Amino acid sequence: MDKRIPTLADAVVGIPDGATVMIGGFGGSGAPVELIHALIDRYLATGSPRNLTVINNNAGNGHVGIAAMIEQGMVGKMVCSFPRSADPRVFTEKYLAGEIELELVPQGTLAERIRAGGAGIPAFYTPTSYGTDLARGKPVAEFDGRPYVQERWLKADFALIKAELGDHYGNLTYRMAARNFSPLMAMAAARTVAQVTRAVAPGGIDPEHVVTPGIFVSGIVEVANPAQEEALNRADAVYPPARPQEVQA
Amino acid sequence: MTTKLTNAQIAWRAAQDIADGAYVNLGIGFPEMVARFQPPGRQAVFHTENGVLGFGEAPPAGEEDWDLINAGKKAITLKPGAAFFHHADSFAMVRGGHLDVAILGAYQVAQNGDLANWSTGPRGVPAVGGAMDLVHGAKRVAVVTDHVTKDGKPKLVESCTLPLTGVGSVTRIYTSLAVVDVQDGHFVLREKLPAISLDELQAVTGARLHLDGAAGDLIVPEL
Numbered sequence: 001m002d003k004r005i006p007t008l009a010d011a012v013v014g015i016p017d018g019a020t021v022m023i024g025g026f027g028g029s030g031a032p033v034e035l036i037h038a039l040i041d042r043y044l045a046t047g048s049p050r051n052l053t054v055i056n057n058n059a060g061n062g063h064v065g066i067a068a069m070i071e072q073g074m075v076g077k078m079v080c081s082f083p084r085s086a087d088p089r090v091f092t093e094k095y096l097a098g099e100i101e102l103e104l105v106p107q108g109t110l111a112e113r114i115r116a117g118g119a120g121i122p123a124f125y126t127p128t129s130y131g132t133d134l135a136r137g138k139p140v141a142e143f144d145g146r147p148y149v150q151e152r153w154l155k156a157d158f159a160l161i162k163a164e165l166g167d168h169y170g171n172l173t174y175r176m177a178a179r180n181f182s183p184l185m186a187m188a189a190a191r192t193v194a195q196v197t198r199a200v201a202p203g204g205i206d207p208e209h210v211v212t213p214g215i216f217v218s219g220i221v222e223v224a225n226p227a228q229e230e231a232l233n234r235a236d237a238v239y240p241p242a243r244p245q246e247v248q249a
Numbered sequence: 250m251t252t253k254l255t256n257a258q259i260a261w262r263a264a265q266d267i268a269d270g271a272y273v274n275l276g277i278g279f280p281e282m283v284a285r286f287q288p289p290g291r292q293a294v295f296h297t298e299n300g301v302l303g304f305g306e307a308p309p310a311g312e313e314d315w316d317l318i319n320a321g322k323k324a325i326t327l328k329p330g331a332a333f334f335h336h337a338d339s340f341a342m343v344r345g346g347h348l349d350v351a352i353l354g355a356y357q358v359a360q361n362g363d364l365a366n367w368s369t370g371p372r373g374v375p376a377v378g379g380a381m382d383l384v385h386g387a388k389r390v391a392v393v394t395d396h397v398t399k400d401g402k403p404k405l406v407e408s409c410t411l412p413l414t415g416v417g418s419v420t421r422i423y424t425s426l427a428v429v430d431v432q433d434g435h436f437v438l439r440e441k442l443p444a445i446s447l448d449e450l451q452a453v454t455g456a457r458l459h460l461d462g463a464a465g466d467l468i469v470p471e472l
Contacts, residue, residue: 026299026336027322028315082378086322092374104375107298108340108382115337127344127385131363131416134381176333178316180299183335211335230315230322 003170003219004199008038011193011221015039015158018076020053022114022154022185023066024161027058027085028229030178032162032195035221036065037239039160043074044240051076055114055156057107057181059083059091062233068240070094079154081107086233106134109151111184117155118187118216125150159189162226163212166196167203170217171210179211186216195223250444251469254425258469259393261286263352263423266391267293271349272302272342274383276366277321280352280393286472296348298379300339303331320379343379344386351387353380355394355422357409360456362419362431364392365411384415396424396453403455405429405436426450428467435459440467 005011012035015021025031043049052075059078060067067090069075083091083102094100105113106128116124125148129135139150161182163172172194174182186192194212199222254262256279264286267273273293275281284306287293294303297319304325308314313324342348357365367380384390394404405422422429427450428440438458441450443466451458 027318029299029318029322030316082376083374084376088374095374102374104377106377106381107336107379108343111336111340128382128415132381132413133368134377174333176314176316177297177300177318179333179335181336184337228315230318 002168003214003217004168005193005219005221008034008195008221008223009042011035011195011219012039012042012160014191015049017049018051019049019157020055020155022055022156022159022181022189024159024180024182024185025056025229026177026180027061028065028233030162030174030180030182031065031229032160033065033227033229033232034223035160035162035193035195036069040068040072040074040239043072050074053077053079055079055154055185057081057110058085059088059102061085061229062087062236063090063238064232065229065239067091068238070100075100077101077103079103079105079110081105081110104134110154111181113151113154114181114184114188117153118184121153123150123152154188156185156189157191159185159192161185161192161194163194163196163220165198165200165205166194166217166220167200167205167214169202170194170214170220171205172196172212172217173205173209174211183212186212191218192216193219193221195226196220197224197226198222251442252444254442254467254469255472257282257472259423259425261472262428262467262469263391263393264288266421267291267350270294272296272347274298274343274348274351274387276351276353276380276383277378279354281321283352283393296339296342297325298336298339298343300334300336301325301327301331302334303328340379340382343382346386346388348387350389350391351383352391352393353383355392355404356411357404357406358392358394358419358422358431359406359409360431360436361408361434362417363409364414364419365409367414368412370411380414384418389420390418391421391423392419393423396426401453403453406455426453426467429458437461438464440465442467
């Protein structure tokens with residue numbers, strides 16, 4: 001068994017039009033920038049995939065990563081808790097123009113829905129959002145005298161995540177707070193691909209330190225020295241970068 | 250005499266009620282200031298929704314590591330004994346009653362403890378983040394806020410007119426004029442600035458202030 005994928009292009013080849021894609025990260029921390037940009041490259045070359053439903057905490061920042069996917073017109077719907085950022089213009093303009101759908105989910109409910117999707121739990125009850133606009137239309141039940149709102153699991157066709165170490169079996173570790181949603185998304189997607197900063201042979205990760213066991217991971221692709229979305233945005237990066245003749249024009 | 254506390258002074262007052270060793274979540278923005286005023290000899294452990302317990306202040310400019318941020322996406326540092334965890338564990342800490350106190354901002358707080366702090370209405374792009382989770386589960390949910398809005402309207406009200414974040418969850422409100430508890434469906438005045446009268450305070454409060462014995466003096470150092 002060897003889950004290594006040779007190139008980023010190979011890593012995103014199976015994602016079809018209309019797919020639901022979970023993308024790890026909280027803001028720029030943990031955002032799999034290279035995998036996202038490989039997906040954009042594929043779209044620009046082939047016109048596919050489009051009309052994607054993307055699940056992430058946010059809805060992109062600046063003109064790289066998820067914001068660049070939205071800007072290119074690949075995303076039909078965002079499922080997120082906080083579609084604002086330092087520079088949310090790409091999502092905001094499409095949303096206000098009615099060109100992208102939004103399902104707004106409280107952050108903890110988003111995490112638990114994804115966890116439930118990965119754990120085989122179709123629905124659960126949470127106190128979060130009870131009595132608010134975001135509970136509208138959802139079943140409510142009382143347990144031990146207190147009201148709770150029923151929420152459904154979230155699953156996806158694909159998850160694209162960023163990890164620190166990955167071994168050939170798909171066991172993963174993460175770097176600091178870049179972990180956030182990624183271990184949950186790895187469980188909840190039919191196929192999970194992780195870009196890892198360093199690929200190691202089995203045994204290269206102490207079993208005591210494995211955060212995501214390889215059973216939840218379909219493939220890993222090594223991206224040494226990955227870009228950090230926050231750093232790209234601070235440098236006003238745009239993806240895809242403008243070609244020289246466009247700059248002159 | 251002081252007729253209105255600054256945000257730093259409100260944060261200082263809120264910090265006095267946090268016990269040594271308490272697990273605390275501070276909302277993004279103004280509530281984050283509470284961390285600066287921990288009384289000497291006490292150390293709280295701060296939680297941030299994106300998966301860190303035990304973080305410290307911001308690093309110097311140029312030394313940020315953007316994998317190490319708080320829920321406001323600002324760079325942070327770690328204290329000895331810090332821990333990382335994924336988002337489902339993070340919100341289990343919130344909803345599961347493991348946090349001792351959450352301190353949040355507010356647009357409005359109602360006398361029954363309802364809080365409105367996530368949306369000012371239907372215009373623009375809605376965004377909720379962790380606000381609706383944070384009002385549930387902490388042993389104490391407190392609010393730090395100016396006593397009135399920028400145009401002078403009460404923020405402590407009979408019932409919220411803005412979209413609710415949560416129902417019946419706030420237990421204490423630290424304002425620029427007073428410390429008010431929510432108890433049995435009404436506001437109970439605990440402390441007020443000595444420079445303002447009870448009538449003056451009631452006039453800028455949108456619901457009846459009840460007394461449970463005499464209100465104490467709200468005395469805060471110059472900061």
